[in-house]
Amino acid sequence: MARVTIQSGDFDLGAEVAALRAGDAGVGAVATFIGTVRDRNGGSSVSAMELEHYPGMTEKAIERMIDAAMSRFDIRGARVVHRVGPLNPTDQIVLVAVTSAHRGQAFQACEFLMDYLKTQAPFWKKESTPDGARWVDARVADDEALARWGLRAGNAG
């Protein structure tokens, strides 16, 4: 099964988790994260969002992040699905799912992958607001989140 999928369509959490842990009786824990589109950002209302990526590089970058998670944590599998193209408030954007024998490593690897993805995977969000469309600014807090894992982001800062 592919570990990384970039797609315009929606994804189904239940189906993704079922596929990730299918046939692996060593799995005792599944941790998942889903990011969704908010209707507000930076004090403005957001009516729609457009997500751009770098085809080829985006997939490779996330594959390397999963390799890093597999070597850093005692996990059995990982799956990342990220949507691109036009999205609306409440839509799902990203799924990270991790399986492991016990919960601790699954929780940690799931957060590690999200922190890594936020600052190192080439995606860009453009929001539609009442003042027009604007590209979303990178957040220093996301660089700091990756620094907790001993990795330098160098994205926003």
Add this chain to the structure above:
Amino acid sequence: MKIQLRYFASLREALGPGEALELPDGTTLGALRDLLVARGGRHAEILARPRPVRCALAQTMADESTPIADGAEVAFFPPVTGG
């Protein structure tokens, strides 16, 4: 040497999808950025330091000190905001 330059997101909107370029051997990513800024106009406005611009070489994040290889794909883009 010949390279293929690509832009993404706000840089693509301002400068277009990219272009094929002929560069002196050993040109670094930072030196390429300097060459583009030296064109003036939109390129200077969008790429001049300290504007936050990240770069990739052969579809891998890279520092500006990295030398570009012949035939490489180079990309400039703003800080990433996925997830």
